[in-house]
Amino acid sequence: METAAPFEPSEILLLGPGPSPVASSVLRAQALPVLGHLDSEFVALMDRVQDGLRAVFGTRNRFTLPISGTGSAGMEACLTNVVEPGDRVVVGVHGVFGGRIADLAARLGAEVVRVEALFGSALDEAAMAAAIAAGPTRLVCFVHAETSTGVLQPCERIVAAAREADALVLADCVTSLGGLDLGADARGFDLVYSGTQKCLSVPPGLAPVTVSDRALERIRARRSRVPSWYFDFALLAGYWDAETSRAYHHTAPVSMVYGLHEGLRLVLEEGLEDRARRHRQAAERLYAGLDVLGLECVVVEPRLRTPMLTSVRIPDGVQDLEVRRCLRRDHHIEIGGGLGSLAGRAWRIGLMGEGARAEVVDRLIEALGACLGRA
C-alpha cells in the first residue's frame, strides 16, 4: 500500500440497480471544504436538507432526516426503533428486500408472519390483509418498489388493513423515492426509508427516513429500550430537530450531506412531476427497445412494473456474465445481475435519476444488441 498510486476509476455508465449516475455538481459538492458537524453553517444546511427530504417524500413529518449509513441502515433504524420482542410483524416477501426485513425483524425478537409471492409478482393485497387481521399486529412491512425484481407494489388495501388493525405501516422506498410521486403521507406510510444512490442520483452513503408522529408515539411507549444507540430516533432527533438543543450525537458525515443537499436541489429544481414523467418515459423507451431485441420483462403486467428498475429475462443459451462483461468492457456500461431466485436468470436495468433519459436508453439498447449479436 505504501507505494500505491492514487485511485483513478474508469467512467462507467451506471445502469444497474444502483448506484445510479451522479450529476457533476453533486460530485463537486462532496469535495467542498469540510465544516464541523455543529458549525452554524452546517446546521443551517441540515435544516435545508430536511426540508428537501420532506418535499421528495411528500410528508409533513417533523422526523425526516438522513440516517448516517446506506439504505439498509435506514431499514435497520426503522425496525430497531419500532420492533419489540414478541411483537407480531407481518412482512410481505416478494423479493430479496422483503426477505431482509423479515430476517431483521426476527433478529429483533418479533413474531414474524411472512406473506410470500413469487419473485416478479406483486404481493396479494388480500392475503396481506388476512394476515394482518389474523392477530394483534403491531407492524406491517412491505417493499414499495422491489429492487430485486422491479415490481411496484399496489398498497392501498394493505395500508387500510393495517389502519383497521391499528398497526403501523413500514414501506421500503429505497428505489421509488425521487423517481415517482411517492406521497408518503397521502399513502398512509408511518415509517419510510430510502437510499441516496437510486433516483436521487447521489452516491451511496445516506439513508433518508421519515417517521410519522403516530409511530414516534408508539416508540416512546416501548416497554424495553431501543437495542441500538447509533440508530436511536430520540437521540437522532436531539441532533437533527431544529427545535432541540442540537445536542452532539454522532459526527455527521459532512461531505455526504453536502452531496445530498445538492442532489435534492437538482430534484426540486426539476420538479417532482416532471421527474416522475421523465422516469416513466425512459422506461417506456426501454420496453420498446427490449422488444426490438426480442427480450422480455420479468414483470409481465405493465401496471406492476416500477419505471426505474426493469428486470429482463436472460434468453435461453445466453450467458449472463458474458453479456455483462461485454457491456462493461466494450461499452463502459454497468447493468445488474439477478438476485435470489432470479440469479443467473435475469438482468436488472436501472434507469434512475440522471440515468432516466432517452439518450441513455438508446446507448444501452445499442450496446446490449451488440453484446447479444442482435444489433
Place this chain on the structure above:
Amino acid sequence: METAAPFEPSEILLLGPGPSPVASSVLRAQALPVLGHLDSEFVALMDRVQDGLRAVFGTRNRFTLPISGTGSAGMEACLTNVVEPGDRVVVGVHGVFGGRIADLAARLGAEVVRVEALFGSALDEAAMAAAIAAGPTRLVCFVHAETSTGVLQPCERIVAAAREADALVLADCVTSLGGLDLGADARGFDLVYSGTQKCLSVPPGLAPVTVSDRALERIRARRSRVPSWYFDFALLAGYWDAETSRAYHHTAPVSMVYGLHEGLRLVLEEGLEDRARRHRQAAERLYAGLDVLGLECVVVEPRLRTPMLTSVRIPDGVQDLEVRRCLRRDHHIEIGGGLGSLAGRAWRIGLMGEGARAEVVDRLIEALGACLGRA
C-alpha cells in the same frame, strides 16, 4: 428549498475534536466518478483499503474493514456482534465515550460493570483488573484516547487481566488511530474501532474496525443471533473478504471509500513513525503556547495526555462561547467545547492529521491570545 442556491461553506481551520483538516487530494478523491459497489475496479480498491487499514491499526487480522457509518457505528458494530444478553461486561468510564459504551452494552442486555474515574483522569488499572476478576467476564471495554478529555489510557494491566479471565478486549481508538503507534495486535486488543475524521484526516462517514480471530470465534459460538443485520460481521465478511464470493450485502458508500483510500495512502506515504512524531511535536508546541497564554491543561500529568487532543481549562471569568465565537468569526478556526462534566469548563483542541503542524499551532495560539485579550 426549490429555489435554494448551491451550498458554499466557509473555509474553517478545524482544530476541534474532529472532523480534522482534510488534505485537498482526499476531497478530490470524493469527487471521482462513482463505480458500482461490485465493480472489479472497486473490489480491487477495497483490498487496498483493507491492507492500508491493517497497516495503520498494526494488525494482521483478516477482519479489518471500514463499517459504513461514522465512528459510533464502529462501536455499535463491535458491541452488537459480541455482546449477548446476560454477558458480564466491564466498562471503564472516564469520559463521555466510555459512558456511551456502557449505555449500548446495557441496551444489548449485558450485565454492565462500570469502573469510573473522574473526567480528565485515567482509569485505575488495578480497579479495572479487580472488576474483571470479580466475575465471569466476557468483555472488557475502554477508550484508548478519550476524545472528551484528552486522556491517553495506559492499558497493559487491563489487557493482562482480561486475558487472565479469558475475556475479550474492546478498545475505542477513534482518536488514536493514525496519530500514534497503535499496534493493536501487540497491545492485545481483540476488537478495535475508529473513525476517519480524526488522525486519518478523512471526512467523517466511515468507521474502520479490526477484529481478532479469537473474537470472531466467540461471535460464531453465540447462543443467539446478532440483533443487527447491517452490522453483522459474518455478512460483512462475505462482502469484504477477498476469499469469499464478494456477496452483495449493502451498497458500499463508494465516494467515502475513495476518500479513505487516499487518506490512508497519505498516512502510509508519510510513515507511521514520522506521523506519530509530528503529532507529539505539535502537542508539545501547543503546551508551550498555552503556557505562555497562562492556560492550563485539564490532564495534569503529561504522560497521560494524548497528543492529538488537548483539553484546556477555561479560566475563571472567561466566557466559553464568546471565545469560541471569536475564533470562528475573526480567525476562521473551530475548537471544541467541553462534553459531560467538562461542558462550559474546558475547550478541546484537536491537532489531528493535517492539523498537527507547527504553523497551525502558531496560528491557533495567536488567535486564541487575541480572543482572550492576552496576545
